[in-house]
Amino acid sequence: MEEAKGLVKHIFLAKFKEGIPSDQIEKLIKGYANLVNLIEPMKAFQWGTNVSIENLHQGFTHVFESTFESTEGVAEYVSHPAHVEFANLFLAAVEKVIVIDYKPTAVRL
Amino acid sequence: MEEAKGLVKHIFLAKFKEGIPSDQIEKLIKGYANLVNLIEPMKAFQWGTNVSIENLHQGFTHVFESTFESTEGVAEYVSHPAHVEFANLFLAAVEKVIVIDYKPTAVRL
Numbered sequence: 001m002e003e004a005k006g007l008v009k010h011i012f013l014a015k016f017k018e019g020i021p022s023d024q025i026e027k028l029i030k031g032y033a034n035l036v037n038l039i040e041p042m043k044a045f046q047w048g049t050n051v052s053i054e055n056l057h058q059g060f061t062h063v064f065e066s067t068f069e070s071t072e073g074v075a076e077y078v079s080h081p082a083h084v085e086f087a088n089l090f091l092a093a094v095e096k097v098i099v100i101d102y103k104p105t106a107v108r109l
Numbered sequence: 110m111e112e113a114k115g116l117v118k119h120i121f122l123a124k125f126k127e128g129i130p131s132d133q134i135e136k137l138i139k140g141y142a143n144l145v146n147l148i149e150p151m152k153a154f155q156w157g158t159n160v161s162i163e164n165l166h167q168g169f170t171h172v173f174e175s176t177f178e179s180t181e182g183v184a185e186y187v188s189h190p191a192h193v194e195f196a197n198l199f200l201a202a203v204e205k206v207i208v209i210d211y212k213p214t215a216v217r218l
Contacts, residue, residue: 008160009157009172009174010161011120011122011172013120013207013209029216030216030218032216033215033216033218034218037218045215045216046213046214046215047211047213047214047216048118048211048212048213048214049211049212050209050210050211051117051180051210051211051212052119052183052208052209052210053180053183053184053187053210054187054208056206056207056208056209057207057208057209057210058207060207060209062211063118063120063209063211065118065213071160071162074161074162075162078162078163097165098122098165098166098167098169098207099161099163099165099166100122100159100161100165100166100169100172101159101160101161101162102156102157102158102159102160102171102172103157103158103160104155104156104157104174105155105156105157106142106154106155107138107139107141107142107154107156109139109142109143109146
């Protein structure tokens with residue numbers, strides 16, 4: 001099994017609280033995306049709502065994936081003032097989250 | 110916000126049971142990766158272990174990401190005999206899982 005570069009994927013699952021208006025959710029998503037412009041080690045961002053059919057998603061409604069060049073880059077992101085400010089806003093709107101980072105690795109069969 | 114093609118990302122978080130030997134885990138990961146060769150709509154596979162620093166990963170140890178061309182492709186995968194057989198083996202080795210699918214979308218700021 002071989003590791004693809006030093007890339008780190010930062011996976012963020014969220015369940016928004018009931019009653020949060022959709023325009024507020026959209027604003028939060030744009031705020032999340034905008035961190036790419038504010039925090040140098042954050043290289044890419046994509047997101048989507050749950051479309052799974054297996055019912056193993058445990059109520060999570062949204063997936064956010066951001067990409068970093070290294071685990072040091074994630075650490076810089078986590079402590080960056082723009083992230084800290086955004087995270088406070090975002091976490092106030094969600095019922096639960098899971099955040100997990102991994103280095104994407106291919107499998108040589 | 111615009112949706113990138115019809116691609117679906119299938120995110121699988123797992124926590125392996127305590128005491129599952131690492132060679133058994135490696136074999137299961139290879140078996141997961143090999144589904145790309147057996148199930149036509151499954152287009153790509155990558156994985157990695159948790160390297161997060163925020164302690165919001167709720168004990169999950171592994172992330173698996175596979176890619177499909179459509180939600181119909183995911184449905185075909187879920188019910189495919191090769192997947193069903195593999196899932197039975199895999200699920201016997203894990204303490205908990207979350208599976209969530211999303212269509213990766215970029216944000217136009």
